[in-house]
Amino acid sequence: MEEEDRDASNQSSPAPQLDIENEGSLFDYRKDFHNANEDGGGCVDQPLLLLHKNRTNTTSQIAIVGANVSAIESLDYEIVENDLFKQDWRSRKKVQIFQYVVLKWTLACLIGISTGFVAFCNNLGVENLAGFKLLLTNDLMLKERYYLAFVAYAGCNVSLAICAGVLCAYIAPAAAGSGIPEVKAYLNGVDAHSILAPSTLFVKIFGSIFGVAAGFVCGKEGPMVHTGACIANLLGQGGSRKYHLTWKWLRFFKNDRDRRDLITCGAAAGVAAAFRAPVGGVLFALEEAASWWRSALLWRTFFTTAVVAMVLRSLIEFCRSGKCGLFGEGGLIMFDMDSEVTTYTVPDLLAVIVLGVVGGIFGSLYNYLVDKVLRTYSIINERGPAYKLLLVITVSLLTSCCSYGLPWFTECTPCPPGLEAECPTIGRSGNYKNFQCQPGHYNDLASLFFNPNDDAIRNLFSSTNAKEFRLSSLFIFFAAMFLLGIITYGIAVPAGLFIPVILAGASYGRVAGTLIGNISNLNVGLFALLGAASFLGGTMRMTVSLCVILLELTNNLLMLPLVMLVLLVSKTVADSFNKGVYDQIVTMKGLPYLEAHAEPYMRNLVAGDVVSGPLIEFSGVERVGNIYHALKMTKHHGFPVIDEPPFASAPELCGLVLRSHLLVLLNGKRFTKQRELSGKESLSRFQASDFAKAGSGKGLKLKDLNLTQEEMEMFVDLHPITNTSPYTVVETMSLAKAALLFREVGLRHLCVVPKSPGRPPIVGILTRHDFMPEHILGLYPHINPHK
Secondary structure, eight states, X not given: OOOOOOOGGXXXXXXXXXXXXXXXXXXXXXXXXXHHIIIIISOSSOOGGGGSTTXXXXXXXEEEETTEEEEEEEOOOSOOOOHHHHHHHHHOOHHHHHHHHHHHHHXXXXXXXXXXXXXXXXXXXXXXXXXXXXHHHHHHHHTTOHHHHHHHHHHHHHHHHHHHHHXXXXXXXXXXXXXXXXXXHHHHTEEETTTTOHHHHHHHHHHHHHHHHTTOSOBSHHHHHHHHHHHHHHHTSOOBTTTTBOOGGGGGGXXXXXXXXXXXXXXXXXXXXXXXXXXXXXXXXXXXXXXXXXXXXXXHHXXXXXXXXXXXXXXXXXXXXXXXXXXXXXXXXXXXXXXOOOOOOHHHHHHHHHHHHHHXXXXXXXXXXXXXXXXXXXXXXXXXXXXXHHHHHHHHHHHHHHHHHGXXXXXXXXXXXXXXXXXXXXXXXXXXXXXXXXXXXXXXXXXXXXXXXXXXHHHHXXXXXXXXXXXXXXXXHHHHHHHHHHHHBTBSSBOBSHHHHXXXXXXXXXXXXXXXXXXXXXXXXXXXXXXXXXXXXXXXXXXXXXXXXXXXXXXXXXXXXXXXXXHHHHHHHHHTTOXXXXXXXXXXXXXXXXXXXXXXXXXXXXXXXXXXXXXXXEXXXXXXXXXXXXXXXXXXXXXXXXXXXXXXXXXXXXXXXXXXXXXXXXXXXXXXXXXXXXXXXXXXXXXXXXXXXXXXXXXXXXXXXXXXXXXXXXEEEOGGGSBSSOOEEETTSBHHHHHHHHHHHTOSOEEEEOSSSSSOSOOEEEOGGGGSHHHHHHHOTTOOTTO
16 A cells, blocks of 8 residues: 655655554554664664564554553543534533532542452452461471471462462453553553453452462552552443443543543542552552642542541451451551651761662662563563463462572571560461471561561561561561562562562661661661662652651651651652653553653754644545545544635634544434535434443444445535634644643644644644654654753
């Protein structure tokens, strides 16, 4: 098929257009961009997709989600102000507006209830499965059947890992990993296939339970954010004809704008449920997840996280009576820390600054190694589900060998005086694990390895016995958590990064507390907290939300100044090396994420420099065959509508029409034999709800149309469905300014109009792809992206 030529007005930009939105030919773009890369105009930092020769650079159309290559489509966050929309809003009564508002708050409440309940079940499942495994192993070790104890321990771990791996590899590959990068990209306007699908929700819940219970060095906190977003997406589908959920109230939510608000609430609810930190959940959504925010959304997320906290408190109180098996000992505060320290000396502040520097260095190193491991795993994962499962089993066996074998290299420690009832711990979770020691002694390293992750953190944060853990044991545990956390992330298991980072950070924080304990007013438990904060800051690059989450986790408000200081130092140090871990993963997955700031080189370019052609446009009254042919031969999702004589005195931009709306219009077959305005007839035969966006990609497809040859020669009036107020910028606007406008408003299409009169009314359309560094540097390879 012949390649289309570029628009005559854009001859200065001869590179091929890759975007699926609205400009350029897609027929030969794979070949063209591959050639561009060979000529030196390709990507500077290649995404994960470009790692292998059998893959071509498809930048913003294709991404790896989980380990599957999936198509990407932008989301329509903009309000389409066409005649049908305006008529619908004019005809709405006060009772319908009231229904809309009530339903918004009702869905926010349901998201909070559902996410809180799922988080409770997750904790219940993890602690009972892991508790059964550990009790079985301890019972065999008390009988000195050490080899059989290892077989039972590793066998349980591998069995649970296989369950999680099978779910991820065969049912929902998008459920692997934490899911935070995918949620972050969705709220930025990127919709990759199945990232919020019901199957992904199912696998995320059960895969997370099996994965954490299997002893992997991972957490359930990241997956809970993805779970909350999936729950919100499921509730925000706007009903379902398949399941007879066609209540007219639900039709209000058949648009991406309202679904975005609900998914923001879901992400906040996930953090609130995972850490039992409602305020931290709101701030996490504001600082890290959401790209667009307003005051009304703040209220709604705050309400959602409050509901989560109340649900969790009610369920935890219910479990205190012992009806939940091995779960129920803890309260709403996960790691309650008691401290009477109110003053800090100069050595304390210097130690905190040093911890921040160390955390920044370790955090940037951690991100660098995660990047390399993910790229290596992609070679294995792309071979198929069986190889994914084999990788899961391999990492599970390695983790089991480390957690069972390393405690054998440490000496037993006599129990502290006065703790005869608590030491050694036999037949329950807690500190002072007996492991292979003689009576009256405990193995401090086993106290960390042979406990669920939450209990291990609780042990590190404990300040009851400053000499509970040897320095050698803490060093070994830090190295194990650091390395195992890196190799675990990327396998086909729902895995979060928070817990491995907290464990590693608390380990070296406690080392620092042990070394300078004699000259510091802070105890080792507080140093462990500061170490965890420093590593989190160096890895995640968050400040406000992490600070509040840690304070809610530990119930220690007196540590606020020091936690703030250590987070600021660690983030500043780490930012000088690389980006945050979630930003890196977004890039590796090939998700076209728009940053909150424009790159410096964009200030040297204008909007007209990057728009591509040829521009496919329609007349206000267009021939049906022309529309069908354009939809069939392209994948564009937006087309400009131009009014020409006799409907206008001169060519003028009427607006923008969406592909999905054109499909509905053609399927309705409201055609005329003559080229004439028939908008009033369309307004009477169509309703705004007919053009609402279906959930989960269930909308009308081109193959669903059944048009005869006679109908192809007829005409259709596009005015009723044309967005008559699209965002436009003049072609001489700087690309940096256009990029900020595009991101802040949450656009999908940005029309570029000419500066001078006497030219066509539209130069081109900017889409998400046009702001991607790969595209811009492909057009202008001489630009230095680092200046």
